[in-house]
């Protein structure tokens with residue numbers, strides 16, 4: 001006869017509870033077996049319980065690890081964002097410093113330092129390629145009068161205005177910078193004297209054609225320019241000096257003009 005486990009357990013309980021069974025020789029063996037069976041069951045249940053608890057803790061730990069991981073990830077993302085912003089700030093600052101060290105604060109044109117750097121590299125390039133380049137020195141005529149009559153601020157505004165005209169009139173590959181005071185230097189790479197003179201005549205004409213507003217008055221300004229072509233047997237500083245000397249000839253000749261090449265002997269103009 002086959003019992004299912006539930007029926008069998010109920011049968012054993014009934015037998016062990018029956019007083020008439022006490023004298024049965026199998027009673028002792030059955031009760032011992034029953035006790036062993038229950039002890040075994042208790043132990044299995046305890047082990048299962050411990051295992052369940054362990055798995056629960058492990059799950060919780062896993063969950064809190066992933067939560068901790070997410071939190072750290074968010075913190076790292078925040079740090080990365082701050083670091084990106086910081087690096088962008090440094091890059092901007094670097095650009096500003098670079099700009100300030102190479103450009104004139106008033107006019108925004110290249111400053112003397114950048115002009116000298118470019119003159120040096122242009123002289124080297126010219127030697128390598130055996131190609132000429134020209135340097136022009138441009139000076140505003142009677143600029144002191146503007147300062148004297150309208151004040152230094154008006155003089156500054158005039159410098160900015162003239163600088164804009166020069167910058168917009170030279171070619172893209174020319175470099176126009178402020179040499180100092182009311183003097184501007186234009187570097188014309190790979191250009192012969194005749195072409196440079198044509199560019200400078202156009203620039204000069206533009207300044208004269210464009211009245212500048214100073215304190216509700218319209219001023220007509222002129223510039224004088226001196227031009228020199230770089231020679232391979234001389235340094236770029238000599239070329240700059242020649243352009244300066246040529247500019248002084250233009251001034252002495254009556255201003256509002258360009259002078260190209262060697263200065264005539266003293267007293268000839």
Ligand SMILES: Nc1nc2c(ncn2[C@@H]2O[C@H](COP(=O)(O)OP(=O)(O)OP(=O)(O)O)[C@@H](O)[C@H]2O)c(=O)[nH]1
Pocket residue numbers: 106139140141142143144145147151152153154155156159180181182251255
């Ligand atoms: N407003 C202003 N004036 C400046 C600046 N730098 C130089 N100057 C003035 O530029 C004037 C130059 O005068 P001068 O060298 O006598 O030359 P000029 O009056 O232009 O006469 P010519 O060059 O002979 O035609 C001086 O009054 C300087 O003070 C500047 O940054 N701003």
